[in-house]
Amino acid sequence: MHPLLFLIKGLQTKVISIIIPTLNEEAGIQQTISAIPKEKIRKLGHEIEIIVIDGNSTDLTRDVAIQMGAKVLDEKRRGYGRAYKTGLAAAKGDIIVTLDGDNTYPAERIPEYIQKLNDEDIDFITINRFSETEKGAISYMHRIGNKGLSLSMCFLYSVTVKDSQSGMWIMRKSFLDRINLQSDDMPMSEEIKIIAFKFFRALELDGKYYRRIGTPKLETIRHGWMNLKYLFYYRKLIEFSIKSPVSSIYQKEIHYEN
Ligand SMILES: Nc1nc2c(ncn2[C@@H]2O[C@H](COP(=O)(O)OP(=O)(O)O)[C@@H](O)[C@H]2O)c(=O)[nH]1
Ligand SMILES: [Mg+2]
Numbered sequence: 001m002h003p004l005l006f007l008i009k010g011l012q013t014k015v016i017s018i019i020i021p022t023l024n025e026e027a028g029i030q031q032t033i034s035a036i037p038k039e040k041i042r043k044l045g046h047e048i049e050i051i052v053i054d055g056n057s058t059d060l061t062r063d064v065a066i067q068m069g070a071k072v073l074d075e076k077r078r079g080y081g082r083a084y085k086t087g088l089a090a091a092k093g094d095i096i097v098t099l100d101g102d103n104t105y106p107a108e109r110i111p112e113y114i115q116k117l118n119d120e121d122i123d124f125i126t127i128n129r130f131s132e133t134e135k136g137a138i139s140y141m142h143r144i145g146n147k148g149l150s151l152s153m154c155f156l157y158s159v160t161v162k163d164s165q166s167g168m169w170i171m172r173k174s175f176l177d178r179i180n181l182q183s184d185d186m187p188m189s190e191e192i193k194i195i196a197f198k199f200f201r202a203l204e205l206d207g208k209y210y211r212r213i214g215t216p217k218l219e220t221i222r223h224g225w226m227n228l229k230y231l232f233y234y235r236k237l238i239e240f241s242i243k244s245p246v247s248s249i250y251q252k253e254i255h256y257e258n
Contacts, residue, residue, distance in 0.1 A: 016046045016114065017093030019053065020070070021083035025101035026059035028213035032099060033068040035107040044111055052101065053087040055079075061101070080167075080217075081181065081188030088176055096176065098169045102216075104137065105129070105168040106208040113170045113205060120203075123175040124196035126161065127168040127207035137209040145224040152231050153190060157238075159197040161204045164190050165227065168207060175200055182237050186223045187230035194234065195241045 018036060022029055033050060041048055050070040054062050055078060062072050075086040088096065095114060099105050105127065113125055129138070130146075150164040167189055175196070183191050196202035 014046050014095060015093040016041055016048050016095050016097060016110075017091035018048065018050045018097045018099060018110075019084065019087040019091060020050070020065075020099050020101045021053045021055065021080055021087065022057060022061045022065070022101035023055040023083075023217050024057045024059045024061060025214050026057070026061045026064060028100075028102040029061050029064050030068055031103040031213060032101050032107065033065065033070055035103060036099075037108055037111060040111045041114070044114060046095075046114070049092060051087055051090060053083040055083055077184075079184040080186050081191075082184040084188055085181060085184070088181075091173070094173050096169075096171050096173060098167060100167050102212045102214050104210050104212050106210070109207060110170070116203070116205065117170050117172070121201065122203050123172050123200040124192070124202040125170040126163070126166050126193055126196075126202070126204050127170075128161070128163040128204050129166055129168075129207055129209035130163050131206035132208040134208070134210045137211045139220075141220050145220060149190065149224070149227055149231065152228060153194065156231055156235065157194050157198060159194055161193055161197065163204070164193060166207075171196070178243050180240055180243060182234075182240065183230060185226065186218065187227050187234075190227060190231060191234060191241075194238070198238075199242055 020032060029052070036050065038048055052065040052070045052072045053075050054072055056074065056076045065072050073086060073090055075083045095117065097110055099107060116122065117125055146163060146165050150161060153164045154160050169192065179195050181188055181191060
């Protein structure tokens with residue numbers, strides 16, 4: 001690309017979409033949205049859209065989210081991955097950030113993560129919650145389960161991350177446009193990391209894990225087992241993970257048209 005065109009492209013306002021899946025998060029959604037440092041993101045030259053993908057909550061999640069200025073989309077079909085597929089398809093942003101609706105992720109650090117994505121031309125960043133955990137934020141069972149899943153991911157795919165189940169990602173729309181996400185449930189979190197770290201420019205950065213507000217939707221044993229089985233099963237699906245022009249999953253280098 002011509003250097004001048006590159007400069008003009010860099011100066012254009014980029015939209016940041018912040019996507020939050022919710023299922024009965026009335027207690028946490030307000031704090032989740034107010035923790036997003038909107039002014040700082042705007043000062044970086046970005047517009048912001050906040051999209052809440054609600055899974056038919058029976059509490060006031062939707063009303064609170066609307067009051068907080070978010071756009072609320074309904075996805076009545078169950079599943080964390082299903083909610084993300086709908087939310088990501090609706091996002092207008094060039095850069096997409098994901099958060100849970102329970103105020104557990106360090107939303108205050110979004111500007112620095114966006115800067116890193118831009119400065120180092122990264123496609124996908126995932127945030128390691130274990131680098132700093134608030135007291136009571138994570139149980140021993142979860143910590144051990146997550147470690148086991150992260151080790152399995154390393155063993156099966158040679159992808160090394162410290163927190164394979166983190167749901168805070170900062171990524172480019174151009175990355176999402178090139179991939180096929182297949183899981184409709186919790187395993188989508190490990191799936192997106194496998195694709196990003198195997199085939200794209202990806203980083204895991206330190207974050208923080210705050211104590212959850214509201215009731216967890218993740219059931220330790222059921223979802224732990226589901227996530228482990230999916231890691232094995234996904235070996236058959238990985239060949240469908242990337243859309244053309246990448247013809248072979250074994251092609252490590254992704255070529256970008258500029
Ligand atoms: N729309 C939608 N959101 C969901 C569903 N299951 C979980 N969530 C949301 O996804 C986020 C992650 O779930 P959470 O219980 O916090 O899992 P954990 O952070 O892994 O313990 C939360 O904001 C949930 O409300 C679902 O079936 N549909
Ligand atoms: Mg959570």
